[in-house]
Amino acid sequence: MTKSRISLFSLFIATAYLISVFAAGSVDANGGGATYVGSKKCKSCHNSAKKGAQFKSWAKSGHANAYKTLGTAEAKEVGAKLGVSDPQNDPKCTKCHVTAYNVDAASLGKKYKKEDGVGCESCHGAGSNYMKKKDMAAISLGKVEGSSLGLTVPDEKLCTSCHNSESPTFKDFKYEEKLKKINHPMPDDYKSSKGYK
Numbered sequence: 415m416t417k418s419r420i421s422l423f424s425l426f427i428a429t430a431y432l433i434s435v436f437a438a439g440s441v442d443a444n445g446g447g448a449t450y451v452g453s454k455k456c457k458s459c460h461n462s463a464k465k466g467a468q469f470k471s472w473a474k475s476g477h478a479n480a481y482k483t484l485g486t487a488e489a490k491e492v493g494a495k496l497g498v499s500d501p502q503n504d505p506k507c508t509k510c511h512v513t514a515y516n517v518d519a520a521s522l523g524k525k526y527k528k529e530d531g532v533g534c535e536s537c538h539g540a541g542s543n544y545m546k547k548k549d550m551a552a553i554s555l556g557k558v559e560g561s562s563l564g565l566t567v568p569d570e571k572l573c574t575s576c577h578n579s580e581s582p583t584f585k586d587f588k589y590e591e592k593l594k595k596i597n598h599p600m601p602d603d604y605k606s607s608k609g610y611k
C-alpha cells in the first residue's frame with residue numbers, strides 16, 4: 415500500500431469504530447456516555463408524598479423485585495427447562511430482569527446495584543446527565559428536551575421490549591391495564607403550583 419492508501423485505510427477503520435461505538439450506545443439508550451446511577455439516587459428527590467413518591471411506588475412494584483425473583487425455586491425450575499442453571503447470573507434471564515445487565519463496568523455508577531432489578535433507569539434512561547435538580551426542573555417546565563440529556567419517555571414499545579413471548583412465563587400484556595398498576599404520577603396540585611404542564 416502507498417502512504418496515502420494506508421492513511422485512507424486507517425481513516426476508514428476509525429470511522430467504522432466510531433459508528434460502532436455510537437450504535438452500541440443507542441442500543442443501551444444510555445444518553446451518550448451517561449452512567450447508570452442506581453434507583454437510590456433518584457430516591458433522594460422522588461420520594462416525598464407531595465411530589466408523588468415515585469420511589470415508594472416503584473419499591474413495592476414487581477420491578478423492584480425482578481432480580482430477587484430470579485433467585486427463587488420457581489425461577490430455577492423455569493431456567494432448568496431452558497438449560498439455565500443460575501438465572502441470576504445468566505443473560506438469558508437478566509436481560510429483562512436487571513437494569514443495564516450488559517454494559518461495561520465504566521458505565522455503572524457507584525450506587526448502581528443489580529439487586530434493584532428493573533430500576534428507574536430501565537424505563538427513564540441512564541441518569542447521570544439529566545439528574546441535576548436544575549436540569550430536571552427545566553425538563554418539567556418544558557424548557558429543555560429531556561431526550562437531549564438522556565431522559566427517555568417510556569411508552570408501550572418500551573414495556574413490550576420485556577413483556578413479550580420471549581419471557582418464559584409470559585401470558586399477555588394489556589398496556590393500559592398494566593400501566594395503571596405501576597403508575598407514579600406527580601399530583602396535579604403539585605404540578606400546577608410549579609407551573610409544569
Ligand code: HEC
Nearest residue numbers: 476477479480483510511532536568572573576592593595
Ligand atoms: C427491562 C424489562 C422491563 C420493562 C422495560 C418493563 N417491565 Fe414490567 N416487568 C418486568 C419483569 C422482569 C417483571 C416481573 C418482576 C417480578 O415479578 O419479579 C415485570 C412485572 C411487571 C408488572 C407486575 C406483574 C404483572 O404482569 O402484572 C407490571 C404491572 C408491569 N411489569 C408493567 C410494566 C409496564 C406498564 C411497563 C412499561 C411502562 C413495563 N412493565 C416495562 C420487566 C420489564
Ligand code: HEC
Nearest residue numbers: 488489492493498501506507510576577580581583584585
Ligand atoms: C423477554 C424478557 C424476559 C426474559 C428473557 C426473562 N423474563 Fe422472566 N419475566 C419477564 C416479565 C415481563 C415477567 C412478568 C410478567 C410475565 O410473566 O411475563 C417475568 C416474570 C418471571 C417470573 C415470575 C413469574 C410469575 O408468574 O410471577 C419468573 C420466575 C421468571 N420471570 C423467571 C425467568 C427466568 C428463570 C428467565 C431466564 C431463563 C427469565 N425469566 C427470562 C420477562 C423476561
Ligand code: HEC
Nearest residue numbers: 451455456459465534535538541545546547550551553554
Ligand atoms: C437532585 C434532585 C433530583 C434527582 C437526584 C433526580 N431528579 Fe428527577 N426531577 C427532579 C425535579 C426537581 C423534577 C421536576 C419535577 C419536580 O418538581 O419534582 C424532576 C423530574 C423528573 C421527571 C419528569 C420529567 C418530565 O418530563 O416532566 C422524571 C421522569 C424524573 N425526574 C426521573 C428521575 C430519575 C429516573 C432519576 C434517577 C436516575 C431522577 N429523576 C433523579 C429532581 C431530581
Ligand code: HEC
Nearest residue numbers: 453456460468469472477532533534537567568598599600
Ligand atoms: C417500568 C417502567 C418504569 C419504571 C421502572 C419507573 N418509571 Fe417513572 N414513569 C414510567 C412511565 C410509563 C411514566 C409516565 C410517562 C408519561 O406520563 O408519559 C413515568 C413517569 C415518571 C415521572 C413523571 C410523573 C409525571 O406526572 O409527570 C417521574 C418523576 C418518574 N416517572 C420517576 C421515576 C422514578 C424516580 C423511578 C424509580 C424509583 C421510576 N420512575 C421508575 C415508567 C417507569
